[in-house]
Amino acid sequence: MSIRHGGSARRAATTAGALLLATGGLVAVTGQPAAAMIHYVTPTSVTWTDARQPTSSFSPSDDTVPLGTWDSDGDKHTARAYFTFDLTPYRGQRVVSARGITGETTVNDCDKPREIELWRTDPPAGTPTWNTAPKAREKVADVAYPNLPCGSSFIGVMITEAVRQAVADGQDQLTLMARIAGDHEASKHYGRRIKSLGISLDHNTPPNVPDQLTVEGMACDSPLTIRITRPILRAAVSDPDVDETGGHDQVAATFAWWPVDRPAERTEATLDGQSSPSRYGYQVPADKLTHGNTYAFSVRASDQYDRSDWSPECRFTVDTVAPAAPTVSSTDYPEQGDWPGTGGPGIPGSFTFTADADDLAGFSYGEYGSATHFVPVDASGRSATVSYAPQQDGPRRLYVQSVDRAGNASEGTFYGFIVRSTAPTITDEDPEAPAGTPRRFTFAPNMENVVEYTYRLNDGEETTVRADADGTARVTITPAVSDVYFLYVRSRTADGLPSGEAWTFLWVPEAG
Secondary structure (H helix, E strand, O other): OOEEEEOOOOOOOOOOOOOEEEOOEEOOOOOOOOOOEEEEEOOOEEEEEEOOEEEEEEOOEOOEEEEEEEEEOOEEEEEEEEEEEEOHHHOOOEEEEEEEEEOEEEEOOOOOOOOEEEEEEOOOOOOOOOOOOOOEEEEEEEEOOOOOOOOOOOEEEEOHHHHHHHHHOOOOEEEEEEEEOHHHHHOHHHOEEEEOOEEEEEEEOOOOOOEEEEEOOEEOOOOEEEOOOOOEEEEEEOOOOEOOOOOEOEEEEEEEEEEOOOHHHOEEEEEEEEEOOEEEEEEOOOOOOOOOOEEEEEEEEEOOOOEOOOOOOEEEEEOOOOOOOOEEEOOOOOOOOOOOOEOOOOOOEEEEEEOOOOOEEEEEEEEOOOOOEEEEOOOOOOEEEEEEOOOOOEEEEEEEEEEEOOOOEOOOEEEEEEEOOOOOEEEEOOOOOOOOOOEEEEEEOOOOOEEEEEEEEOOOOOEEEEOOOOOOEEEEEOOOOOEEEEEEEEEEEOOOOEOOOEEEEEEEOOOO
């Protein structure tokens, strides 16, 4: 793993406390970014001219063009070739290298050396002829290569500076002229045919400015407060370069972080080795962040040749101190109330939580000492009110914790109260009835305004019956076989309030 630390005010060695992370876990690094993109650029226009026919232009035959002099039917011809390339796809890019690629298909006299020249010309006003050829401005390269055999099918020559300058000047196109050098252009011994010129272009676009900055998974679109001192800072890093096979550049990500009030203490760490696009994560080393301080971080991407601008900074404040424990109050379920209690299982009550804290986010709460619910703080910034329905009767305890914006939780507050039993009364009027014999039951309410009862035998289907005017209901159940049964019953009021669930044990003997 390669992590390089540094900064204007400090330099740190590679540390296991700073981790290179990516989606899905730790990733290996290669140590060096990949090269820029290489494309083979073909000309948008290929024309050759003939001094014998000075007002005409000619297209290549079999993708080859003549250079220099030859005789045909007793007439002497002398040719030059012009290749125009579109540079607009490479605007704003770095030209790393450019190699002109051609090859010989016919050579008039292999005893004479290869003397091909490439010249940069003005942009052609139209299709070039011998008489209207664009002005040659500078020689780009000599294509000599005496060590290459005569008639070589592959000849490459570096033309980097010409292409680089044209791109840097913002030119839309580059026109190169190929000719035989000097006075030898008129000698048929130096003439030849070459393949149409192409350019193997190694170019690079700077990486994109990193985005999607997060601290511990929290986006930087609002003020952040965190409760840990070794947070993971993340950013999305990408590079626009894509080669002809779909390959991407490898990019490094440099994370810079500093105390907002002490920018001179800036620290930088560079993480290498991910193919674009990637999401990088840097874990701040131990003992660097302290409670109560605000920090900023920014990220810059770089490939082998260029780097992006720094991203907009993301700020976060470290808070490691838990808030004060809350107080709890409720008029529906008073603390340590008297028997038989209030409310009932499933009946919601209003509970108010209050804490003296300046950065309160809300409260976690639940029964049994487990804070499984969360409510955000109200406009006061100090309290919140929830509607909570206990699920059982008898003594209950609500467990509440204050939670600040950093996620720190206070010590828990236990709030004890008594939930009234609202389960209906079950009366078995035929306790000795055998299997196959109807068995009558009466359900009586322990709540006001009960309008219906729902019952089931063991895990069977539920049945709902209407209550009489006095709130009771009578039902008949006929167990088919001798066995042990449990009858479960709950009631519901006209306001829709449920009761607790009552149950009774039934023994059904065999008939006869």
